Amino acid sequence: MTIDEYILRHIDDEGEYLKALYRDTHIKLLYPRMASGHLQGRMLKMFVKMIRPRRILEIGTYSGYSALCMAEGLAEDGMLYTFEINDEQEDFTRPWLENSAYADKIKFYIGDALEMIPQLDVTFDLAFVDGDKRKYIEYYEMVLPRLSDGGYIIADNTLWDGHVLEEQPHRTDLQTIGIKAFNDLIAQDSRVEKVILPLRDGLTIIRKK
Numbered sequence: 539m540t541i542d543e544y545i546l547r548h549i550d551d552e553g554e555y556l557k558a559l560y561r562d563t564h565i566k567l568l569y570p571r572m573a574s575g576h577l578q579g580r581m582l583k584m585f586v587k588m589i590r591p592r593r594i595l596e597i598g599t600y601s602g603y604s605a606l607c608m609a610e611g612l613a614e615d616g617m618l619y620t621f622e623i624n625d626e627q628e629d630f631t632r633p634w635l636e637n638s639a640y641a642d643k644i645k646f647y648i649g650d651a652l653e654m655i656p657q658l659d660v661t662f663d664l665a666f667v668d669g670d671k672r673k674y675i676e677y678y679e680m681v682l683p684r685l686s687d688g689g690y691i692i693a694d695n696t697l698w699d700g701h702v703l704e705e706q707p708h709r710t711d712l713q714t715i716g717i718k719a720f721n722d723l724i725a726q727d728s729r730v731e732k733v734i735l736p737l738r739d740g741l742t743i744i745r746k747k
């Protein structure tokens with residue numbers, strides 16, 4: 539048994555619905571590795587239980603796996619706003635969200651989060667940033683003013699398969715360059731407290747002071 543298998547046997551089950559979504563994602567979608575899985579999903583739900591946000595923002599819905607996990611942790615009056623730029627994703631994802639037990643807690647938008655979020659008049663208590671790795675700084679600067687004091691941002695993939703250790707990423711590798719620039723910015727940003735968890739592909743937990 540691997541340590542990953544051991545972990546999955548000793549944490550909460552993800553449940554039949556999410557198992558089925560994960561399977562369907564692997565059968566029907568390109569890049570299924572982008573979806574949060576069992577461990578990260580349970581972690582996201584646990585964060586929501588700990589932080590107890592009323593309003594959650596997600597940038598990058600993809601198949602809806604992480605959205606459903608966070609919605610599962612939301613209180614009765616909570617709401618999750620999730621944004622997906624790829625309109626071809628809608629036919630797959632919308633039924634999975636709308637047929638779930640959390641349909642009334644999720645607002646699913648198709649479009650560029652960078653354009654659509656500024657048009658909403660909502661303050662968020664938690665934001666899960668999981669969109670285009672080249673745009674993390676733009677997402678961050680857009681989200682921070684829309685975050686409540688003491689609110690949290692969770693940024694995914696911030697270790698980028700270890701590529702962040704490359705001193706000089708190739709100039710065409712804009713994702714590695716983007717993530718490194720984001721990590722450097724967060725490290726020296728006195729507006730926030732931060733910690734990086736080496737879970738899966740790296741999760742940075744950022745708290746607005």
Ligand SMILES: C[S@@+](CC[C@H](N)C(=O)[O-])C[C@H]1O[C@@H](n2cnc3c(N)ncnc32)[C@H](O)[C@@H]1O
Nearest residue numbers: 572573574598600603604621622623651669670
């Ligand atoms: C890693 S996947 C999200 C995975 C999902 N959050 C999960 O954990 O299961 C990233 C998604 O972000 C979407 N995306 C990229 N840029 C975006 C933007 N500016 N606004 C909204 N979605 C975006 C991509 O199309 C892709 O589906």
